[in-house]
Amino acid sequence: MGRDPLIAAVDIGGTKVAVACVSGDMEVQALRLAPTATESxxxxxxxxxxxxxxxIADVGPVAAIGVGTASMVDYPSGRIVESTHLPLRDFALRDELRRRFELPVAIDNDATVACIAEHRFGAGRGTRDMLMLTLGTGIGGGIIAAGQPYRGFSGAAGELGHMVIEVDGPPCSGSCPGRGCLEALVSGSVLDRRAEALAAAGSDRALAEAAVAGETVDGVLLTRLARAGDPAAVAVYEEVGALLGIGIVNLVNIFNPELVVVGGSVSEAGDLLLEPARRAVARKALVPQRDQVRILAAQFRAHAGVIGAAALAYTELLESG
Ligand SMILES: [Zn+2]
Known part of the structure; x- marks a missing residue:
């Protein structure tokens, strides 16, 4: 069993809600998954x-509730301002949860809480200035500046996936009106499409065989083939990793972080993705930033959402007393 205090941690995503009890050393217990109710x-x-x-019925009393949500959050008031994939907008989630459970509640954007978790308990422990990119279906971003989460004027800062890499590039997703954003070039959805295109072209034998065998042709399969050394799959990661690197060059020049953490499902590819990104930074970022920054995979992979929510509650509610 993990150390006290126990936190009820909630991760609200577009398709599922994950809730777990997380201890002070970020051990996840009693994880529950439910489809997100999207009707209202x-x-x-x-x-x-x-x-x-x-x-709570399963594990007993908790000290606080932490929430990470795929939404824009006004952190000081605990209100959800807007959500692209959820029915939650202009919703006072923190106050509603406080009333319901009579517990301290902290709520923030899911990418920001993932960044807080890595900073305090994961790959970024001991750093003062770090950034995180969460490469899933889309791309989330988090900023730790001078040891504190940076949220911007209205809580909307850190949309690192929407920096423009290619002017007039492919249209971005969701409510983003932009084109050629990092998210439109490097996310999990992009890898899914690349895998489908490779399978359709029939030029990659391993991918074609997997497709014939009934395997889902997506980024996960592409990662597995790349790890096994399949040349076409490796080439996709070289290309995508180099584009990720261009995004990180911009971030390194602007923020001068000591660390950039890359998490989310796409980061399962590890150095296949990160090495081309590191090479781009070594070639194209400014001195001295490029010589100071490290680029690492996230420590929290499974259950990163609830761990982030717990890390938020732990650092914002319990440590500060
Ligand atoms: Zn965008």
């Missing part, structure tokens, strides 16, 4: 409350 804000809120109640 009230239904979504009720669903996540039921899951929190079930976790």
């Amino acid at each position: 804000a009230e239904a979504c809120f009720e669903r996540l409350c039921e899951e929190v109640e079930a976790v």
Whole structure:
């Protein structure tokens, strides 16, 4: 069993809500997954409350509730301002949860809480200035500046996936009106499409065989083939990793971080993705930033969402007393 205090940690995503009890050393217990109720804000809120109640019934009393959500959050007021994939907008989630559970509650954007978790408990321990890119279906970003999360004027800072890499590039996803954003060039959705295109072209034997054998042709398969040394899959990661590197060059020049952490499902490719990115930074970023920055994979892979939510509650509510 993990150390006290216990935190009820909630990760609200576009398709599922994950709730778990997380201890002070970030050990995950009693994890529950439920489909996100997308029909209304009230239904979504009720669903996540039921899951929190079930976790508390399972593990006993908790000291606080932490929430990470795929939304723009006004951190000081604990309100969800806007969500692209959730029915939660202009919703006072922190106050509603406080009323319901009579516990301290902290809530923030999911990429920001993942960054806080890596900074305090993961790959970024001991750093003062770090950035995190979460490469999943889209790309989330987090900024730690002078040891503190940087949230911007209205809590919307850190959308690192929407820096423009290619003017007039492919259209970006969701509510982003941009083109050629990092997210449009490097995310998990891009890798899925690249895998499908390779399979359709029939030029990569391993991928074609996997497709014939009934395997899902997506980024996960592409990663597995790249790890096994399949040349076409490796070439995709070389290309995508170099584009990720261009994004990191911009970030390194602007923020001068000591560390950039790369997490999310796409980071499972490890050095296949990160080595081309490191080479781009070594060639193209300014001195002295480029010689000071390290680029590492995230420490928290499985359950990163609930661990982030717990890290937020732990650092913002319990440590500060
Ligand atoms: Zn964009």
